[in-house]
Amino acid sequence: xxxxxxxxxxxxxxxxxxxxxxxxxxxxxxxxxxxxxxxxxxxxxxxxxxxxxxxxxxxxxxxxxxxxxxxxxxxxxxxxxxxxxxxxxxxxxxxxxxxxxxxxxxxxxxxxxxxxxxxxxxxxxxxxxxxxxxxxxxxxxxxxxxxxxxxxxxxxxxxxxxxxxxxxxxxxxxxxxxxxxxxxxxxxxxxxxxxxxxxxxxxxxxxxxxxxxxxxxxxxxxxxxxxxxxxx
Amino acid sequence: xxxxxxxxxxxxxxxxxxxxxxxxxxxxxxxxxxxxxxxxxxxxxxxxxxxxxxxxxxxxxxxxxxxxxxxxxxxxxxxxxxxxxxxxxxxxxxxxxxxxxxxxxxxxxxxxxxxxxxxxxxxxxxxxxxxxxxxxxxxxxxxxxxxxxxxxxxxxxxxxxxxxxxxxxxxxxxxxxxxxxxxxxxxxxxxxxxxxxxxxxxxxxxxxxxxxxxxxxxxxxxxxxxxxxxxx
Numbered sequence: 521x522x523x524x525x526x527x528x529x530x531x532x533x534x535x536x537x538x539x540x541x542x543x544x545x546x547x548x549x550x551x552x553x554x555x556x557x558x559x560x561x562x563x564x565x566x567x568x569x570x571x572x573x574x575x576x577x578x579x580x581x582x583x584x585x586x587x588x589x590x591x592x593x594x595x596x597x598x599x600x601x602x603x604x605x606x607x608x609x610x611x612x613x614x615x616x617x618x619x620x621x622x623x624x625x626x627x628x629x630x631x632x633x634x635x636x637x638x639x640x641x642x643x644x645x646x647x648x649x650x651x652x653x654x655x656x657x658x659x660x661x662x663x664x665x666x667x668x669x670x671x672x673x674x675x676x677x678x679x680x681x682x683x684x685x686x687x688x689x690x691x692x693x694x695x696x697x698x699x700x701x702x703x704x705x706x707x708x709x710x711x712x713x714x715x716x717x718x719x720x721x722x723x724x725x726x727x728x729x730x731x732x733x734x735x736x737x738x739x740x741x742x743x744x745x746x747x748x749x750x751x752x
Numbered sequence: 753x754x755x756x757x758x759x760x761x762x763x764x765x766x767x768x769x770x771x772x773x774x775x776x777x778x779x780x781x782x783x784x785x786x787x788x789x790x791x792x793x794x795x796x797x798x799x800x801x802x803x804x805x806x807x808x809x810x811x812x813x814x815x816x817x818x819x820x821x822x823x824x825x826x827x828x829x830x831x832x833x834x835x836x837x838x839x840x841x842x843x844x845x846x847x848x849x850x851x852x853x854x855x856x857x858x859x860x861x862x863x864x865x866x867x868x869x870x871x872x873x874x875x876x877x878x879x880x881x882x883x884x885x886x887x888x889x890x891x892x893x894x895x896x897x898x899x900x901x902x903x904x905x906x907x908x909x910x911x912x913x914x915x916x917x918x919x920x921x922x923x924x925x926x927x928x929x930x931x932x933x934x935x936x937x938x939x940x941x942x943x944x945x946x947x948x949x950x951x952x953x954x955x956x957x958x959x960x961x962x963x964x965x966x967x968x969x970x971x972x973x974x975x976x977x978x979x980x981x982x983x984x
Contacts, residue, residue, distance in 0.1 A: 577961065729814075
C-alpha cells in the first residue's frame with residue numbers, strides 16, 4: 521500500500537464532516553436524554569433515514585436542504601418507533617447537530633495534514649450547519665473553505681457534488697484526496713476520479729460496488745502517518 | 753377517501769413487481785435453506801442493500817442492471833454477516849428471484865382490476881427477470897406490457913422511470929394509477945404526477961417526504977373493492 525501512497529501528489533485534502541471529523545455520538549447522547557434506553561434505536565434509524573431521504577430526494581430531482589432532511593428523518597424515526605416527541609425535545613435533538621464534538625485525534629491530525637496542502641470540507645450539511653459545527657469544535661481556521669452540496673442542489677454520491685472540488689480548488693481531481701468514513705461517499709468520490717482515503721472507524725464492511733479506496737485507515741492520525749511516510 | 757376515489761378516471765394501472773405482486777418471502781426461504789437460522793438476517797440485509805445500491809448507482813450515473821445489483825447486494829450481505837457462500841448456493845439464492853410466488857389474492861384481484869383498464873408492470877427488474885417471474889406465477893396474459901427501468905438506465909424513484917408510463921401507455925399521468933407496496937416508490941410516483949395506491953401489506957410507517965398516496969390498502973383485493981366502489 522505504501523508504494524501506492526508514494527505515487528500521490530496531493531495539492532489538497534477534502535473531508536466529509538459527519539462521522540468523519542465530527543462524532544455523531546453526540547447525537548446519540550441527545551437521543552438517549554430524550555428517550556432513555558431508546559437512544560441508540562432512535563439515533564440509528566434517524567441517521568439511516570437521513571441518508572435514505574437524501575438519496576431519494578436527489579433521485580426525484582426534489583432537493584430539500586439537509587436541515588429539512590434531518591428534521592423529516594427525525595420525525596420518521598420517532599413515528600416508526602412509536603415515540604411522541606414534543607416540539608422542544610425535537611428542536612433540542614436537531615440542534616445537537618450544531619455542537620458535535622470532533623473525534624479526539626482530529627485537531628492534531630488536521631494540523632499535520634495541512635502542511636503544504638489546502639484543506640476543505642465537502643459535506644451534505646447546509647452552509648449554516650457546517651459553519652456552526654466547525655466553529656463549535658474550534659476548527660474554523662484550519663479549513664480554506666466549507667463546501668456544501670447546497671451549491672449544486674443534489675446530495676452525495678452525485679458526481680456533481682464531487683465536481684465542486686476541482687472547480688473550487690482549481691486543481692485536477694487526481695491531485696485531490698477525499699477523506700470519509702462513509703463507504704458510499706468513498707465509492708462516489710472514487711467513481712468521480714478523486715483519490716480516496718476511507719477512515720473505517722467502526723470496522724465496517726467495504727462497499728461492494730467496485731470503486732475501492734486508495735488507502736484504508738482507522739483514524740485521521742493513521743492517515744497523517746501514511747501520507748507522511750509516502751512523502752519520504 | 754371514497755369521494756377522492758370517486759374522482760379517479762383511470763385508463764390504466766401500473767404495478768410494482770417485488771413485494772407488491774410477488775412475495776419476496778420465497779427469497780427468505782432460499783436464504784434459510786442456505787443459512788439455517790440466519791435466513792431472515794440475510795434476506796433483510798440483502799433487500800436493503802439491493803435498494804441502496806440501486807439508489808447509489810443511479811445517483812452516481814453508473815447504472816448496472818438489477819441482476820448485477822442483486823448479485824452484488826447478496827455478496828455484501830454474506831460478507832457483512834460473516835457467511836461464506838459457495839458459487840452453487842449463491843446461484844441458487846439469486847435464481848429464487850425467477851420463481852417468486854404471487855401473493856395469494858393477486859390473480860383474482862388483477863382479473864377484477866383489468867376490467868376496462870390496461871394493466872402493466874413497472875419494475876427495477878431486468879426484462880428477463882420480469883418475464884420469468886410473471887411466467888412462473890401464471891400472470892403473463894393479464895399484463896399488456898412488462899416495463900423495465902432498463903429502458904432508461906436509472907432506478908426508481910427517478911422521474912425518468914415513471915415517465916415511461918405516459919409514454920408507453922399514450923395517456924396523461926393523471927389517468928394512470930400506480931400500485932406499489934414500497935413507500936419510497938409511491939413517493940416517487942406521486943412526485944412525478946401519477947395517482948398512487950399504496951399496498952401497505954406489513955403495516956409500515958408512511959414515508960415522510962410529503963407525497964402521500966391517494967389510497968392506502970392492505971391487499972390488492974381491497975384495492976379492487978375500493979376502485980369498484982368509486983365507480984358506482
